[in-house]
Amino acid sequence: MVPKDILQAIKQMTGFTDLEIGIVLQYFEPKNFKKKTTLLEAGSTAKEVYFILNGCIRLFYEKDGVDVSAYFFTEKMFAGAYDSFITQKTSRHAIETIEDCQVLAISYKALQALFIEFPKMNEFVRKVLEERFVSLHELFTAQILDSPEERYLNLLKERPELLHRVPQHQIATYLGITPVSLSRIRNRVAKK
Amino acid sequence: MVPKDILQAIKQMTGFTDLEIGIVLQYFEPKNFKKKTTLLEAGSTAKEVYFILNGCIRLFYEKDGVDVSAYFFTEKMFAGAYDSFITQKTSRHAIETIEDCQVLAISYKALQALFIEFPKMNEFVRKVLEERFVSLHELFTAQILDSPEERYLNLLKERPELLHRVPQHQIATYLGITPVSLSRIRNRVAKK
Numbered sequence: 001m002v003p004k005d006i007l008q009a010i011k012q013m014t015g016f017t018d019l020e021i022g023i024v025l026q027y028f029e030p031k032n033f034k035k036k037t038t039l040l041e042a043g044s045t046a047k048e049v050y051f052i053l054n055g056c057i058r059l060f061y062e063k064d065g066v067d068v069s070a071y072f073f074t075e076k077m078f079a080g081a082y083d084s085f086i087t088q089k090t091s092r093h094a095i096e097t098i099e100d101c102q103v104l105a106i107s108y109k110a111l112q113a114l115f116i117e118f119p120k121m122n123e124f125v126r127k128v129l130e131e132r133f134v135s136l137h138e139l140f141t142a143q144i145l146d147s148p149e150e151r152y153l154n155l156l157k158e159r160p161e162l163l164h165r166v167p168q169h170q171i172a173t174y175l176g177i178t179p180v181s182l183s184r185i186r187n188r189v190a191k192k
Numbered sequence: 193m194v195p196k197d198i199l200q201a202i203k204q205m206t207g208f209t210d211l212e213i214g215i216v217l218q219y220f221e222p223k224n225f226k227k228k229t230t231l232l233e234a235g236s237t238a239k240e241v242y243f244i245l246n247g248c249i250r251l252f253y254e255k256d257g258v259d260v261s262a263y264f265f266t267e268k269m270f271a272g273a274y275d276s277f278i279t280q281k282t283s284r285h286a287i288e289t290i291e292d293c294q295v296l297a298i299s300y301k302a303l304q305a306l307f308i309e310f311p312k313m314n315e316f317v318r319k320v321l322e323e324r325f326v327s328l329h330e331l332f333t334a335q336i337l338d339s340p341e342e343r344y345l346n347l348l349k350e351r352p353e354l355l356h357r358v359p360q361h362q363i364a365t366y367l368g369i370t371p372v373s374l375s376r377i378r379n380r381v382a383k384k
Contacts, residue, residue: 061336068336083329086322092333115315122315123307129321130278133328137275140332141284144253144260 002030002104006053009076014124024121027114028104033097040081040095045088048105049080055101056165060173061093069174071139072098072162078128079103098166148177152185194222194296198245201268206316216313219306220296225289232273232287237280240297241272247293248357252365253285261366263331264290264354270320271295290358340369344377 002010002025010021028051033039040046042062050057050073057079059071070093073079084091085108106114114121142151152175155162163171172182194202194217202213220243225231232238234254242249242265249271251263262285265271276283277300298306306313334343344367347354355363364374 061333063337070332070336083326083333086326092337119311119315122318123311126314126318126321129318129325133321133325134275134278136325136328136332140262140328140335141253141275143332143335144262145255145284 003053006076013076013127016120016124020118020120023118024114025104027110028106031103031105033101033103035097035100037097037101038094039097040084040091042092042094043090044084045090046081046084046095046108048107049078049082049085049111050101050103050105051078052076053102053104055097055099055103056162057095057101058098058166058170059093059095060170067170067173069166069170071135072159072166072174074159074161074165078132082129082132098170143176148175148181149185149188151175152182153189156189195245198268205268205319208312208316212310212312215310216306217296219302220298223295223297225293225295227289227292229289229293230286231289232276232283234284234286235282236276237282238273238276238287238300240299241270241274241277241303242293242295242297243270244268245294245296247289247291247295248354249287249293250290250358250362251285251287252362259362259365261358261362263328264351264358264366266351266353266357270324274321274324290362335368340367340373341377341380343367344374345381348381 007021010016011018014021014024016024031050033055039048039050039057052073052075054075057073058069059073059079059081061068061070079095081091081093081095088108115125142154146154155171155175168182169179172179175182177185199213202208203210206213206216208216223242225247231240231242231249244265244267246267249265250261251265251271251273253260253262271287273283273285273287280300307317334346338346347363347367360374361371364371367374369377
């Protein structure tokens with residue numbers, strides 16, 4: 001069911017034994033989503049988070065009819081509206097797939113049960129949250145300190161594959177600029 | 193050493209027994225800081241985080257010589273540059289006390305040792321991180337979706353004490369506006 005290389009990655013990420021991974025995986029449900037599937041609408045409460053086996057999931061806001069991308073999740077990441085999932089309150093942002101996706105989904109209830117059956121899960125989730133926190137803080141910092149060009153160069157350095165997988169207008173709103181400005185930045189950077 | 197009401201609060205937050213709290217507290221060091229003490233400079237690496245017994249600590253950025261407040265930590269919160277502390281890489285923001293502070297400090301090394309001696313700490317730190325993540329995500333969302341007036345009203349609702357404890361120019365940069373605009377918003381809101 002779960003491909004071997006992914007099992008290997010999970011083993012490395014968690015430090016769990018095969019037996020422990022077996023216990024944990026029972027709480028997850030494999031799901032497939034077509035490209036452009038809405039996983040969560042703004043105003044709803046996140047019931048699940050998704051460990052991505054294949055594909056790309058986007059977190060975005062809508063403001064005055066304009067769609068603003070905030071984050072892109074790819075393989076071996078836990079995608080989701082963590083803030084809504086943690087608090088079980090309504091989300092102010094939405095989530096959708098931007099490619100066909102294979103995921104392992106875990107519901108809020110299942111995760112709480114897993115913490116009780118298998119307390120070691122706390123350590124793993126702590127580490128996942130640390131990564132997500134650092135990533136969100138980098139984004140927050142970049143919004144305050146960096147120019148769009150600096151943010152583009154950082155994306156090119158840290159996650160170059162996104163520039164091919166994600167539509168240009170979504171990359172542009174992620175950088176806080178128009179597609180025309182993005183195109184100018186790309187040309188400028190390409191000439192350097 | 194640690195006041196009774198704080199011990200009670202720690203007990204409620206963690207669900208630990210008195211014995212367990214005793215173990216955990218051994219890893220913390222009580223420290224006192226005068227108002228306006230720099231706890232971390234931008235460009236340095238965070239060696240400690242602080243559980244605040246008394247006082248207020250500010251996280252801020254410097255951009256083109258302008259000081260931009262990003263977050264205020266108060267009593268019973270863990271204050272710190274979590275992103276730098278977690279990754280043990282240099283921080284892009286600074287931290288300072290804005291009141292005289294009594295804290296319990298824990299170093300990165302001590303926390304790693306505590307995770308090993310007392311694995312239950314993972315659950316508590318997971319919960320602390322969840323709170324911090326949600327709080328940072330709210331701030332991130334507000335920057336995208338809310339006007340300065342909406343952000344001011346939210347601060348007034350959620351953390352009204354900050355408006356008395358924190359200098360007005362710091363509240364202004366936190367809201368992304370000038371002190372003059374803040375003063376206008378305050379007057380407008382007071383008249384409603």
